Amino acid sequence: MKILLVEDHPELAKSIASYLTQERYICEVASTFDEAREKLILFTYDCVLLDIMLPDGNGINLLKLLRKDGIESSVIIISAQNALDFKLTGLSEGADDYITKPFPLPELHARIKAIMRRRSPHKNNVLTFLDLTADLESMECRVNGKLLHLTRKETNLLLYFINNKGRMLTRQAIAAHLWGDYTDNLDSVDFVYQHVKNLRKKITDAGGKDYISTVYGLGYKLNAGEE
Amino acid sequence: MKLNYRYTIAYAVITFFVLSIGFAIVYAALSRSVTQTTIGKLRHLNEVVAAQLRSGRDYSRHPSRAHVQVQQVEGLTPANRGDQVQVRDEWDSTLQSMVTAVRLTTYPVVRGQYYIVTSKAVVVEPSDVYLTGLVLVFAWTFVFLLALVVILSEVISWRILKPFNAILRGIQRFQLGQPTTLRLEPSRTAEFNVLSDFLVTMTTRAQSDYQGLKEFSENASHELQTPIASIKAKIELLIDSDLSEKQLLMLTAMHDELERLAKINQSLTLLAKLEHFEMHPATLTDLSTLVSATEAAFADLAEMKGLRTVQHITPGVQVPLDAALAQLLLNNLLSNAIRHNLPNGEVRILLSTSALLIENTGNAPSTPVNELFGRFKKGNAALDSIGIGLAIVKRICELYGHQIEYTYADGWHRMRVVFAPVSA
Numbered sequence: 001m002k003i004l005l006v007e008d009h010p011e012l013a014k015s016i017a018s019y020l021t022q023e024r025y026i027c028e029v030a031s032t033f034d035e036a037r038e039k040l041i042l043f044t045y046d047c048v049l050l051d052i053m054l055p056d057g058n059g060i061n062l063l064k065l066l067r068k069d070g071i072e073s074s075v076i077i078i079s080a081q082n083a084l085d086f087k088l089t090g091l092s093e094g095a096d097d098y099i100t101k102p103f104p105l106p107e108l109h110a111r112i113k114a115i116m117r118r119r120s121p122h123k124n125n126v127l128t129f130l131d132l133t134a135d136l137e138s139m140e141c142r143v144n145g146k147l148l149h150l151t152r153k154e155t156n157l158l159l160y161f162i163n164n165k166g167r168m169l170t171r172q173a174i175a176a177h178l179w180g181d182y183t184d185n186l187d188s189v190d191f192v193y194q195h196v197k198n199l200r201k202k203i204t205d206a207g208g209k210d211y212i213s214t215v216y217g218l219g220y221k222l223n224a225g226e227e
Numbered sequence: 228m229k230l231n232y233r234y235t236i237a238y239a240v241i242t243f244f245v246l247s248i249g250f251a252i253v254y255a256a257l258s259r260s261v262t263q264t265t266i267g268k269l270r271h272l273n274e275v276v277a278a279q280l281r282s283g284r285d286y287s288r289h290p291s292r293a294h295v296q297v298q299q300v301e302g303l304t305p306a307n308r309g310d311q312v313q314v315r316d317e318w319d320s321t322l323q324s325m326v327t328a329v330r331l332t333t334y335p336v337v338r339g340q341y342y343i344v345t346s347k348a349v350v351v352e353p354s355d356v357y358l359t360g361l362v363l364v365f366a367w368t369f370v371f372l373l374a375l376v377v378i379l380s381e382v383i384s385w386r387i388l389k390p391f392n393a394i395l396r397g398i399q400r401f402q403l404g405q406p407t408t409l410r411l412e413p414s415r416t417a418e419f420n421v422l423s424d425f426l427v428t429m430t431t432r433a434q435s436d437y438q439g440l441k442e443f444s445e446n447a448s449h450e451l452q453t454p455i456a457s458i459k460a461k462i463e464l465l466i467d468s469d470l471s472e473k474q475l476l477m478l479t480a481m482h483d484e485l486e487r488l489a490k491i492n493q494s495l496t497l498l499a500k501l502e503h504f505e506m507h508p509a510t511l512t513d514l515s516t517l518v519s520a521t522e523a524a525f526a527d528l529a530e531m532k533g534l535r536t537v538q539h540i541t542p543g544v545q546v547p548l549d550a551a552l553a554q555l556l557l558n559n560l561l562s563n564a565i566r567h568n569l570p571n572g573e574v575r576i577l578l579s580t581s582a583l584l585i586e587n588t589g590n591a592p593s594t595p596v597n598e599l600f601g602r603f604k605k606g607n608a609a610l611d612s613i614g615i616g617l618a619i620v621k622r623i624c625e626l627y628g629h630q631i632e633y634t635y636a637d638g639w640h641r642m643r644v645v646f647a648p649v650s651a
Binding site: 009011012015016018019022053080081082084085100101102103104105106151153167168170172173179191194195215216218219 | 449450452453454455456457458459460461463464466467472475476479482483485486489493496497500524527528531551552555
């Protein structure tokens with residue numbers, strides 16, 4: 001999977017690129033409008049992560065150019081503008097998704113995965129982690145083939161865990177993923193605890209192993225660890 | 228009071244005084260000229276009598292002598308040399324009333340003989356007859372003038388003050404945030420031109436200052452987001468590496484603070500955006516579906532806090548609000564109602580065609596409830612909120628002219644949004 005990251009802030013670009021590389025994406029970085037344009041003409045990418053404010057142009061114009069030239073890459077806008085700007089001005093027109101800075105890296109990863117899945121719906125629609133499976137079509141989750149009765153949020157949470165397996169997910173990152181725009185509420189972080197607790201209980205009740213571990217009460221991690 | 232009314236009143240007062248003085252002058256002049264004319268006639272009469280005396284014949288039965296007394300004297304005292312006029316009110320037996328009598332005494336010398344000739348005439352003083360007439364004339368003149376002034380001042384001031392009124396309307400319509408500068412038509416009056424030039428310069432400067440400030444605050448918050456995102460990403464990468472518990476705790480604390488910083492920054496940017504938001508009053512949002520949807524989105528949070536939610540939603544309530552802003556408003560109100568609730572408390576949502584009422588149980592606020600609409604005001608310092616949500620809610624309501632009130636009574640917080648009427 002090849003990703004082009006268009007971001008002019010070098011440190012942020014480095015962090016995102018290194019994270020995405022860890023997730024086994026091939027990630028290239030363009031720091032200017034012209035560089036990005038050139039790369040998009042020369043190579044094909046599955047997904048473009050596009051910052052709006054570039055030193056030599058506006059990312060939205062790049063997006064328009066891209067669509068005009070018939071380049072079919074998915075585009076996720078990364079912007080310091082808030083969600084309301086997108087809703088009020090239709091900034092995200094032509095883009096597949098947008099994410100506002102600052103965002104948790106696992107969230108970006110989840111969004112990329114979701115978009116990739118939408119692009120190729122016939123591909124494998126079942127996420128698997130050891131004996132946990134999640135059918136993305138029917139939104140059914142099973143442990144050892146046994147159906148779990150999860151709420152929508154819990155399903156969402158489990159998918160997020162499986163997508164970011166082996167990674168520490170902070171409570172904020174989980175809250176941002178579960179409630180999205182609704183979470184202007186910082187104490188929704190406390191609710192994450194409840195949701196994770198319920199999810200773990202449902203998995204163990206169904207005879208599954210509790211793969212979700214608490215990391216010093218700071219966040220959670222889905223791993224195959226033996227602890 | 229309008230400018231031309233003030234002018235009219237001033238003019239009326241002046242006219243009244245001028246007319247009064249004029250009246251006094253006319254009265255005095257009239258009265259004096261009547262006496263003078265009478266004296267003139269008497270002088271003529273006295274000359275006629277002197278001529279009669281000179282002729283030497285007896286004219287004592289002549290009609291000219293009816294009111295004339297002729298006296299022969301030996302010599303003249305120095306006081307008796309000049310003509311004497313005497314004006315006096317006295318009883319006139321022929322007219323049977325008090326009249327003003329004028330007497331003229333002359334001292335003719337006829338063939339060496341000294342005579343004293345005194346003639347008398349009765350004058351009708353203007354005070355008796357003319358006064359009423361004169362007062363009426365002046366009163367009518369005054370009324371006529373006044374009417375003319377009132378009508379003309381309306382017409383003239385409308386014409387003269389037309390550019391001034393245009394300036395006034397221009398300023399009234401002027402808004403600091405508008406994209407165009409203030410435009411005023413030039414007039415033929417120098418003072419108005421000075422005024423409008425001054426206003427145009429002043430508003431243009433104010434606009435550019437305002438624009439600068441607006442851009443600064445927008446850019447400042449905006450530019451902060453990228454470094455924050457960068458630091459956050461780095462911390463997240465670090466958290467995933469092999470760290471001791473102590474290091475992790477510190478990193479997470481940093482991460483939390485950063486999260487908070489980002490949230491404050493986001494809210495401030497949002498608020499700044501709302502300050503300059505151009506609303507379209509025509510946009511209507513169906514609050515009924517939105518309220519239900521928002522309530523559903525918050526249902527799990529409410530449930531986890533053990534809150535009971537009661538809702539009465541009138542279907543099809545259309546309210547002038549942008550959909551995204553309406554969502555923001557509801558998010559803030561509902562999340563507040565849940566956050567500041569008591570364990571096992573209650574949230575009530577009532578939506579009617581005229582108002583939205585969100586009530587929740589909760590502890591009594593420590594600060595007056597209306598102050599909570601300010602920025603960074605918190606009713607409960609213990610909760611991890613940034614205290615800007617209500618400022619945003621208030622701003623959104625103000626934008627569309629909805630009234631919002633917050634009251635607290637008997638353990639219930641009531642947030643009531645009374646919708647502005649839908650303009651046709």
